[in-house]
Amino acid sequence: MATRVEVADEQAGARERERPQRPSRDERQPRPNPLREGLRLERMAEPCTMVICGATGDLAERKLAPALYNCLLSGSLPPEFTVVGFARRDLSGEAFRAHLLQGINKFSRNRPAKPAIWDSFARGIEYHRGDFDDPAAYLELAKRLDRIDRDRGTAGNRLFYLAVPPALYPEIVNHLDRAGLAAAGERRRSGTKRGWTRVIVEKPFGSDLESARTLNRELAEVFDEEQVYRIDHYLGKETVQNLAVFRFGNGLFEPIWNRRYIDSVQITVAETVGVEGRGEFYDATGALRDVVQGHALQLMAIFAMDPPVEFHAEDLRDEKLKVLRAVKPMSPAEVVTNTVRGQYVSGWVEGAKLVSYRDEPEVEPDSQTETFVALKLGIDSWRWAGVPFYLRTGKGLPSRVTEIAVQFKQAPLALFARAGVPQIDPNVLAIRVQPDEGILLRFGAKVPGQGMQIRTVNMDFRYGSSFAVDSPDAYETLLLDAMVGDASLFTRDDEVERAWEILDPILEAWQAGQGGPLHFYGAGTWGPPAADELLERDGRAWRRP
Amino acid sequence: MRFGEAESLATPMWVERNTTCQAIAGHLASLWDIPSGLDDGGDPLVTEKGLPHARASVLNLIVTVQDEAAADRVVHALIGLGVHHPSRAIVLVPQQGAAGAQIDARISTHCNETEGGGDRVCYEEVVLTVRGEAAEHLSGIVTPLLIHDLPTHIWWPGDPPFDDPVFDQLVEMGDRLIVDSSDFNDLLTGFRRTASLRRRSGVGDLSWERLAWWQELTAQFFDAPRFRRYLPNLSRLRIRYAVAPRATTRHDEDADVAPGTPAPMAQSLLYAGWIATRLGWRRHRTLKPLADGAFDLRLEGRHEMVDLHLEPTVTDDVPPGDLLSVRLSSLGETGAAEFIIDRDEDDAMVATNADGMTALLRRVPMETPRESDLLSAQLTVDAADPVYEMSLRAAAILLASSREAAA
Numbered sequence: 001m002a003t004r005v006e007v008a009d010e011q012a013g014a015r016e017r018e019r020p021q022r023p024s025r026d027e028r029q030p031r032p033n034p035l036r037e038g039l040r041l042e043r044m045a046e047p048c049t050m051v052i053c054g055a056t057g058d059l060a061e062r063k064l065a066p067a068l069y070n071c072l073l074s075g076s077l078p079p080e081f082t083v084v085g086f087a088r089r090d091l092s093g094e095a096f097r098a099h100l101l102q103g104i105n106k107f108s109r110n111r112p113a114k115p116a117i118w119d120s121f122a123r124g125i126e127y128h129r130g131d132f133d134d135p136a137a138y139l140e141l142a143k144r145l146d147r148i149d150r151d152r153g154t155a156g157n158r159l160f161y162l163a164v165p166p167a168l169y170p171e172i173v174n175h176l177d178r179a180g181l182a183a184a185g186e187r188r189r190s191g192t193k194r195g196w197t198r199v200i201v202e203k204p205f206g207s208d209l210e211s212a213r214t215l216n217r218e219l220a221e222v223f224d225e226e227q228v229y230r231i232d233h234y235l236g237k238e239t240v241q242n243l244a245v246f247r248f249g250n251g252l253f254e255p256i257w258n259r260r261y262i263d264s265v266q267i268t269v270a271e272t273v274g275v276e277g278r279g280e281f282y283d284a285t286g287a288l289r290d291v292v293q294g295h296a297l298q299l300m301a302i303f304a305m306d307p308p309v310e311f312h313a314e315d316l317r318d319e320k321l322k323v324l325r326a327v328k329p330m331s332p333a334e335v336v337t338n339t340v341r342g343q344y345v346s347g348w349v350e351g352a353k354l355v356s357y358r359d360e361p362e363v364e365p366d367s368q369t370e371t372f373v374a375l376k377l378g379i380d381s382w383r384w385a386g387v388p389f390y391l392r393t394g395k396g397l398p399s400r401v402t403e404i405a406v407q408f409k410q411a412p413l414a415l416f417a418r419a420g421v422p423q424i425d426p427n428v429l430a431i432r433v434q435p436d437e438g439i440l441l442r443f444g445a446k447v448p449g450q451g452m453q454i455r456t457v458n459m460d461f462r463y464g465s466s467f468a469v470d471s472p473d474a475y476e477t478l479l480l481d482a483m484v485g486d487a488s489l490f491t492r493d494d495e496v497e498r499a500w501e502i503l504d505p506i507l508e509a510w511q512a513g514q515g516g517p518l519h520f521y522g523a524g525t526w527g528p529p530a531a532d533e534l535l536e537r538d539g540r541a542w543r544r545p
Numbered sequence: 546m547r548f549g550e551a552e553s554l555a556t557p558m559w560v561e562r563n564t565t566c567q568a569i570a571g572h573l574a575s576l577w578d579i580p581s582g583l584d585d586g587g588d589p590l591v592t593e594k595g596l597p598h599a600r601a602s603v604l605n606l607i608v609t610v611q612d613e614a615a616a617d618r619v620v621h622a623l624i625g626l627g628v629h630h631p632s633r634a635i636v637l638v639p640q641q642g643a644a645g646a647q648i649d650a651r652i653s654t655h656c657n658e659t660e661g662g663g664d665r666v667c668y669e670e671v672v673l674t675v676r677g678e679a680a681e682h683l684s685g686i687v688t689p690l691l692i693h694d695l696p697t698h699i700w701w702p703g704d705p706p707f708d709d710p711v712f713d714q715l716v717e718m719g720d721r722l723i724v725d726s727s728d729f730n731d732l733l734t735g736f737r738r739t740a741s742l743r744r745r746s747g748v749g750d751l752s753w754e755r756l757a758w759w760q761e762l763t764a765q766f767f768d769a770p771r772f773r774r775y776l777p778n779l780s781r782l783r784i785r786y787a788v789a790p791r792a793t794t795r796h797d798e799d800a801d802v803a804p805g806t807p808a809p810m811a812q813s814l815l816y817a818g819w820i821a822t823r824l825g826w827r828r829h830r831t832l833k834p835l836a837d838g839a840f841d842l843r844l845e846g847r848h849e850m851v852d853l854h855l856e857p858t859v860t861d862d863v864p865p866g867d868l869l870s871v872r873l874s875s876l877g878e879t880g881a882a883e884f885i886i887d888r889d890e891d892d893a894m895v896a897t898n899a900d901g902m903t904a905l906l907r908r909v910p911m912e913t914p915r916e917s918d919l920l921s922a923q924l925t926v927d928a929a930d931p932v933y934e935m936s937l938r939a940a941a942i943l944l945a946s947s948r949e950a951a952a
Contacts, residue, residue: 033773034823035764038932040757040922047769072909075761078768079895079905116892120908153769153905 045071045483047080048157048195049148051141053132053172054164055085055096059202061103063233064161067475069104069113072121074472076480080153082124086141088131096127109473124152132164132172138179145181146191156185156195159482162202169201170218177222184227200229200482203294204285205491208507209500216493229482230491234295234402236474236481238463239433240302241489243404244316246431246439248307256408258383263426264538265303266405268545269296269393272349273400274523275371279362286369288341288503291393295402297324297499298491299433300389303404304379313487317495324498326381335509336516340530342372344396347523354396354523368518370510371395374531376538377502390535392542396523401545402433419452428543438462559652566689569650573633573669573690576654604924605697606634607687607715613638616672619702622917623670624655633692636672639680639711648686649674684714696720698749698924704730704807707738716742723923725751726811726937727866733948735808736941740934747929750937752811752866754919759816759868759886762895762909766873766884772899775882780849781874782820786813788838788857789865809866810838810944813855816868818939819932826851828942831949840947849876853943862890864913 050068052060071077085096101122105112128144130137149156160176162169176182176199180189184197201219206212219228234240247253256262269291275282282290301320308315330338346356357363357371372394379389408427416424428442439461447453481489509515519528526532526542535541559572608619616636623634656667675686691697699719706712716722722742729735739748767773788809820826826844833841838857843850858869873884882899893911914922 031773033764033767034776035760035767035820037823038930039760039764044765044768075758075765075909078765079897079907080769114892114910116908117910120906123907153771155769 043076043480043484045077045081045480046157047078047152047154048159048483049082049084049145049152049154050159050161050479050483051084051086051128051145052161052163053086054162054168055127056087056089056091056099057163059163060085061099062107063475064163064479065100065103066108066111067473067479069108069118069121070110070473070476071480072117073110074476076476080124080155082126082148082152082154084126084128084141084144084148086128086130086137088129090129091127093125093127097122097125100125132168132175135175135178138175138181142179142181142191149192149195154195156188156192158195158197160197160199162199166201166204166206166215169215173199173219173222182222182227196227196485197223198227198229198482198485199223200231200479203230203232204289205230205294205496206500207285207289209497209504212496212500216497220493225493226487228493229478229487230493230496231478231482232294232298232491233474233478234433235298235489235491236476236478237433237437239431239437240299242437243299243302243431244311248311254307259385259387261408262387263407263409264388264390264540265300266390266407266543267296267299267303267392267403268405268543269299269402270397270526270545271393271395271400272397274344274354274357274395275360275363277361279360282371283363283367283369287371287373287393287395288506292373292375292391293499293503294491296391296393297502298495299402299404300377300379300391301495303431304381304384304389306383311488313490316488317492321492321495321498323379323381324495324502326379326384327377327502328380329502329505330509331505332509332512332514335506335514338376338534339506339510339515340372340374340519340528340534341370341510341516342374342394342519342521342528342531343367343369344371344394344523345520347396347525349396349398349524356523357396368510370518372397372519372521372527372531374527374534375506376534388538390540390542392527392531394521394527396521397526398524399545400435403430403543403545404433405430405543405545407540416452416454421452421454424454425456430543430545432545436462557653560650562649564648564650566648566686569648569652569671569673570689572652573671576652576669603632604695605632605691606700606924607637607697607719608634608700608702609637609639609683609715610702611638613674615702616674620670620672622915622920624917632668632695633690634668634670635687635690636670637683637687638672638674639683640674640676641680641711643676643680645676647676647679681711682714683711684718687715688718696927698723700920703728704735707734721747721749721927723749723751723920726815727752727806727808729808729811732808732811732814733941733944736814736937736944740937740941747926748934748937749923749926749930750815750933751916751919751923753815753930753933753936754922755812755867755914756816756819757922758911759871760819762886762893763820763871763873763884765895766897772882772884772897775875775884775899776824777847778849778875779824779846779851779873780876781852781854781872782817783854783856783870783872783874784813784817784868785856785858785870786810787860787863787865787867787869790859790861806865809857810855811940812866812868814940814944815936816871817853817855817943818941819936820873821853821943822932822935822939828946831946831951834949834951835944835947842943842946855947863888867913 052064054060068077068083101113101118126144128141130140145158148154158181162172164172173182182197183189185195186193206215247257298320301323304323305319306322308319343357344354346359347354358365358367374390374392377389377391379387406429410426411424414423424444425442430440432438432440441459442456443459444454445457447455478489506515519530521528526544532542561568610616610619616638619636651672652669654667654669671690673686675683679686697719698721699715700723702725705724724739726732726735726739742748767776786809821844824846826846829843829845829850832843832852840855842853844853860869863869869888871886875882880899885896887894888911891910891912892908895907895909897905
């Protein structure tokens with residue numbers, strides 16, 4: 001007997017019938033996948049080819065290969081996904097795959113790679129040997145990518161990862177352009193006329209305003225800004241993303257997130273390590289360029305920005321830029337009073353001896369490069385005028401920690417002073433980015449007993465203790481973002497340039513010897529005493545995170 | 546290292562026979578007072594930041610089990626949950642009709658190092674054996690022991706006594722009920738009763754959670770628009786699932802809390818129900834009624850008739866009930882295509898064969914999740930899961946149809 005009972009939920013069916021007819025869908029837009037609805041994994045990369053320029057280097061081995069493998073394990077990579085390694089070295093495809101596999105086996109949070117899974121993934125990994133200055137290499141690459149589009153169904157979507165020193169960016173992007181590889185979709189001269197083209201560039205984004213502008217201009221000659229993804233792995237960390245949720249997803253915090261309630265803000269990016277073999281790079285760079293330009297100013301911008309109109313890349317970046325534009329660049333005199341630079345001398349960190357910075361290999365014996373910076377910045381906006389933002393970062397500090405600490409204003413009336421209670425510590429809200437990602441609130445509580453004694457206590461939230469899911473590595477998040485086309489966590493050209501506009505006067509004053517002396521501090525201490533004095537002058541003190 | 550493996554018992558086990566709720570609540574409250582002594586490792590029990598070990602305030606978990614042995618297995622699975630979830634786990638062993646002391650309690654605190662070391666995060670575990678008349682009023686015993694303002698999840702391993710008033714009481718008290726439909730002794734009744742429960746924010750099912758990766762892989766076939774066009778023309782779905790060899794018992798350290806799998810068809814039916822509801826398939830007629838765990842149904846798809854075939858395969862390579870193979874085929878005007886997931890022991894071959902195109906074939910990981918991982922994933926969900934609920938109702942309809950005579 002044929003029965004006709006609906007298997008599909010009848011109520012849902014009824015709801016569907018009641019729903020007004022949508023306007024007919026654009027023919028080119030396929031219907032959404034009905035099986036996706038309600039699945040845990042919401043983000044899935046589109047089929048694409050990722051071309052790693054400089055694929056035999058450190059970054060590909062340490063970061064990219066493990067990140068891609070972990071994305072594969074979590075199911076975020078589509079079956080069509082293909083990798084093409086592009087580099088000078090004369091390698092076979094086999095040897096290149098072995099290079100990536102080695103990276104996974106050494107650095108992945110899921111290691112070692114499972115042979116069956118890896119073998120299957122490796123079938124989509126190719127090596128393209130070529131010199132970055134040879135036009136023929138790019139023409140060959142273009143043919144290869146067309147072939148991959150046909151054979152593996154990557155639909156003309158291409159992600160170029162420039163894992164090379166920034167000096168090579170202009171050359172590479174120009175050759176990509178000449179080979180017809182920079183354009184996307186309809187604008188392509190040959191091969192498939194469908195699909196997107198995106199390019200990921202690594203920091204540093206220049207070494208001052210001038211070089212950053214040059215770099216941006218050179219990228220802009222070839223790519224539209226929305227094709228460019230400037231990666232700073234700090235921004236891929238969960239807490240950074242959660243900062244926006246914490247502020248704009250909760251009704252409690254936003255009303256007090258301003259000059260009326262906040263006394264000051266401290267941003268600390270502390271590292272315990274020294275230069276770790278990157279002496280030559282670091283000596284030419286220093287802490288201000290290495291950390292403040294990217295992470296510290298970005299953390300500050302996300303912390304201080306106004307709510308975006310929508311949670312989309314352009315809106316977010318507009319708001320961040322507004323914060324940076326409200327930071328007034330310093331005069332030489334202000335550089336003296338509002339900045340402290342330091343360099344570590346030998347000392348003990350976490351039970352191990354760290355040699356003096358100047359004794360590190362490839363560092364000039366009389367180097368003036370700062371390994372520590374403390375800054376006092378102001379954001380001249382309606383919301384933040386008068387609230388000092390203290391930033392500090394350094395190497396050879398006692399513990400590895402990145403945090404933003406908000407110090408709130410004191411209660412308006414010292415109500416308990418008459419009962420003999422001294423000043424109560426101000427409330428502090430600390431947002432820890434690493435390690436132990438979490439949020440902590442300090443407030444005063446009465447010590448039980450007949451007398452009136454007040455002690456500061458902590459209310460502590462940790463990610464590790466509340467969520468069962470392992471946080472993905474920052475590169476996993478960011479690579480997937482780039483494949484999905486979400487640029488929220490990447491830096492836009494105007495943000496980069498504005499950051500340099502803030503920092504250039506400091507660098508210039510230091511270079512001209514007008515920015516105050518270089519202070520020395522023992523490795524394993526929280527920087528030179530001058531950094532403490534910077535806050536003491538304002539009647540404040542650094543937190544000991 | 547996984548969380549949970551570095552687990553340590555932070556306070557000595559507190560054991561009381563014939564005790565009262567007040568005494569238990571009092572002891573729970575005292576656990577977080579700052580102690581004056583040192584712990585086993587000689588560390589002061591207060592961290593340098595002036596905190597006792599951090600306490601995770603996430604949720605209450607109530608687990609009801611048949612006997613003390615099952616309680617031990619639950620405790621084992623909870624340790625697997627590690628620091629992540631329960632702030633307070635209450636394991637109930639009701640023994641209605643038993644004589645003797647009314648409430649026996651066992652309380653311990655479990656602590657784990659947080660990632661990156663340093664502080665430790667602790668949760669409390671309360672095992673209550675409740676005898677006699679008190680066992681008929683469990684919610685009255687449990688309510689005062691819950692941490693306020695946290696969601697309360699009820700995990701009911703084994704076959705839930707849907708007709709027992711105690712079951713109703715506890716479900717009513719919780720925000721969410723978690724069952725494992727593979728444990729239902731009568732699968733059809735279990736599906737139907739679960740689908741019609743009164744509840745505040747939903748039901749979770751560990752068997753549904755076991756399907757998560759299969760669903761993901763299935764959805765991935767059709768993420769690419771060029772393959773999505775095959776969806777309306779699917780004409781066959783074949784599912785093979787594992788059943789244990791007879792007369793052998795599978796021994797596994799991480800085995801189910803309720804050993805054995807009374808309903809090995811549960812996962813396959815839920816999977817079929819999921820596809821059917823997502824693609825709008827309707828029941829049409831029974832081709833081959835259910836016998837020895839296999840059946841054939843004909844369903845009516847949007848464009849084509851669809852044959853659904855379920856069959857068991859005897860194996861002890863994977864836990865009974867787990868899917869072994871899914872094949873979706875299309876024969877419509879768009880041409881022949883087949884989408885295949887074949888599971889081996891701990892990986893799977895995933896293949897797309899669509900005519901005119903090179904077959905896409907790859908291997909993906911496919912590990913058997915531990916029960917604690919499944920529970921953990923289910924505890925992260927706070928809201929009702931409409932996709933599950935629709936699939937559950939569809940699974941019940943498919944199972945009922947398979948029991949009808951062939952038309």
